[in-house]
Amino acid sequence: MPIIQLPDGKKVTYENAVTGFDIAKDISISLSKKALALQVNGEYKDLDTTISKDSSVKIITLEDDYALELLRHDSAHVCAMAVQELFPGTQVTIGPVIDNGFYYDFARKEPFTEDDLAKIEKRMMEIVDRDDKTTREVWERKKAVEHFKSIGEHYKAEIIDSIPGKEEISIYFHGKWHDLCRGPHLPSIGKIGKAFKLMKVAGAYWRGDSNNVMLQRIYGTCWKTKKDLDEYLHNLEEAEKRDHRKLGKTMDLFHFQEESPGAVFWHQKGWALFQTLVEFMRKKQLEAGYKEVNTPEIIDRALWEKSGHWEKFHEYMYTTITPDERTFAIKPMNCPGHCQIYNQGLKSYKDLPLKLSEFGKVHRYEPSGSLHGLMRVRSFTQDDAHIFCTEEQITEESVKVTKLILDIYKAFGFENISLKYADRPEKRVGEDSVWDKSEQALLEAIKASKVEYTINKGEGAFYGPKIEFVLRDAIGRDWQCGTLQVDLNLPGRLGATYIDKDGKKKIPVMLHRALFGSLERFTGILIEHYAGKLPFWLSPVQVAILPISEEHHHYAKEILNQLEKKGIRTIIDLKNEKINYKIREHSLEKIPVLMICGTKEMQDKTITLRRLGQEEQQTAKLDEIISSLFKEAQTPKI
């Protein structure tokens, strides 16, 4: 006699065990038609699940958020069905739900082509029309393994083998087609509707391990309605428009070329932006008590052996052999260099914390397939610093670093920031007592920042725990930028010491920290965040002066002169073109301020100003406008 409690608090007593479908039907016929699945005592189940014990039950319909997951999961199955109908002999592996859709990994010798994708999608539509009923069976493990082996599904058999003994092996049938699956699923395939689309084929390693064979992954997107699907596709197009690689070209900021893969050729405008960032960071760091230094790009292999980098990372290091047959490595990190500076002269506890910062250009031979515009390069500038301090100072310094990073991010309009905290991994160096202290210190820093955080258990570096700073951009993408790591290893290896109060030599703790990480990458993030429409202070060209006709050229040049005196980055357009043309051209270049001058302005010593993306104009006295733009050009206060 199960008593079913519904979300509105109502309790219904049944004589016998009931299915979710029965419950829905008892509530209303319309609900039974809309019902997709169940939530029984918080767990999601199939609609036809039999309930024999007292339970609280919610009927899931398209209105629930969870419905989207069901739709996407079923779409993955339909994709697999379509593939196996069209390409017999293809083995299925896994097909989970992901953000915005699903994927399914297949094992097949011949690659899927773009045309195949269209065919598969068409077949999926037909399968949806067929509207096969879904049923669930629980199989005995051995039988399941043998069955899947017998039909040539070796990957499935392997998956079943690896499922923990306690769990039951559930097989879902959509008509004749069946798959090992945890579920739950929609009562019938037709319920997924047609708001889905296959997006792309890609390679993916079996079980995510690069030692394994490569499977073919088909990605798809799936939504509740056609409108949602269209909106998603539209958003993708919009995101493409702000791609920094595209904008970098059209805005004349930088380029790459094949002779130096993964290294940026900064054009004048891109470099102006880059330098503005550096200036800003330099100012903020000096204010925060950092001492800026600079260390060699190329250092003898021996030092990298001592620091441990050679052993762990030499395949990612560029090296060079000089005519005197010495092997040098081009620095992939700045920390050993900073340790050398620290080591000059005897340090006292009174010198700590010592904060050495550097805009250090580092080179890492990243795997070719990982390169991606400015976001992942082989040669980049870190806004790096190392804080040498005592164990007791870790907390205070970590709090300061966290605050500095958060403040700086906010200056760029990144309000949505989260932290990832990673604690001790299995393989590590250092005393557990020091790990206790370091982890504690980082956690305190996080709590003091009052920002949302997640814990990555066991994901810390072998030399210490770390915090990673993640910011969310204007279109909701997350970027991991800043990092703060406690290092219990390197100072000892490189012989860093200080004399403590008791007169004894001790090894300092080193905090590695980067605010943006790679300045190249951060520039890319900024370009995409602002969709190329950089704020005035960052814009490589801040003002374009557009005279109406030739008789206004003289006045325009006078304005240019005054703006340049104030350090405002200005161009003047003396082309023999109509004002419409000039406005269009410089708007497309995303110059934030256009100054138009004609006869009126020339007579009144005024200027007409038009801001990017706005149609309204503002006419005012020249000196007023210049002084207000000068203020706007200053780096933001934090």
Added chain:
RNA sequence: GCCCCCUUAGCUCAUUUGGUAGAGCAACUGAUUUGUAAUCAGUAGGUGGCCUGUUCGAAUCAGGCAGGGGGCACCA
């Protein structure tokens, strides 16, 4: 690094099955001297990523290399 795809004028892109390339914008020249997102006309511009092969003939077919793109793996 691995899988798939791509590489044609400065940029964006055409050239259907092999018969040695074409447009728009940009550039240049001339006319026009213009009031808030493209004035008109003309000129010039290409070893079709690179190499090798098949063929009477290759942008087109095959092989190799490089770079790029989408993923996977990697990211001290």
